[in-house]
Amino acid sequence: MARQLGRSGWKVGLTARRLEALESVAASVRASGGVASVAEADGTDPPALRAAIAKLIEQLGPVDLLIANAGVGLGMSAVDFSGDQFDQMVRVNLVGAAYAIEAVLPSMIERGRGQIVGISSLAAFRGLPGSCGYSATKAGLSTLLEGLRSELKPLGIAVTTVHPGYIRTPMTVNQTNFQPLLMDTDRAVAIILRGVARRQSRIDFPWRMATFLRFVRILPDWVYDPIAARLLLGRKSARIPIRSESGG
Ligand SMILES: NC(=O)c1ccc[n+]([C@@H]2O[C@H](COP(=O)([O-])OP(=O)(O)OC[C@H]3O[C@@H](n4cnc5c(N)ncnc54)[C@H](OP(=O)(O)O)[C@@H]3O)[C@@H](O)[C@H]2O)c1
Structure with a gap:
């Protein structure tokens, strides 16, 4: 996404924990004629995140487009339920996004322009068996953004919530569970950036899975629960983590 944005003329500011990985993405943005800066920070450390975003603003100017992308997905079923794992996901997926928004929103409001993308x-559409914690954090993020959207639209700021299905990234590469309609990253980036350019309020894809889950969302519990139980059985193991600890 960074490379594509760089090619389209955006100055790209990148933040995450691994400086080497950030530098490598920034180098490829620059190699294709773009402008990029990096500032490492752990998104669960608010002062560090604020400092990183301030550094990027100093180097590149005020933020017109924030993409709150950092996320961690740890499989968590009822038998291995862990408050610590849930806490870790909440702090990256939800609270980290909130601090990133806080760092750019006052300037967007002052300038009467900008876009926030989460x-x-x-998985936000319904509490998914085996991923209840991840589903909850993403539902929280979607609800947070939905609440902000109506307030910010009259101020000239768009809020876009992206709901992807399975995308081939380091997050999914080691998963052994069934990943229907797994999509290549380039295709996913094209879909996301097209919706972002149109300032859509939501980007749900792939459309077949999104349509299915929209339908699942309105099912009453007595219909949903047995389907969810079958989904859990369909996973090779409810205990396999979605994401290894090493990469976040
Ligand atoms: N892949 C999928 O199928 C899929 C589907 C739906 C939604 N998503 C969402 O898409 C987003 C990107 O995920 P991905 O699939 O590209 O997975 P990924 O390759 O594991 O990327 C996760 C990103 O989050 C950053 N990150 C993780 N913990 C962080 C922390 N504490 N502080 C700062 N940055 C942190 C990582 O960088 P560092 O490790 O360097 O910090 C990395 O850049 C996530 O929000 C994920 O939930 C993915």
């Missing part, structure tokens, strides 16, 4: 997930 990368949620189709």
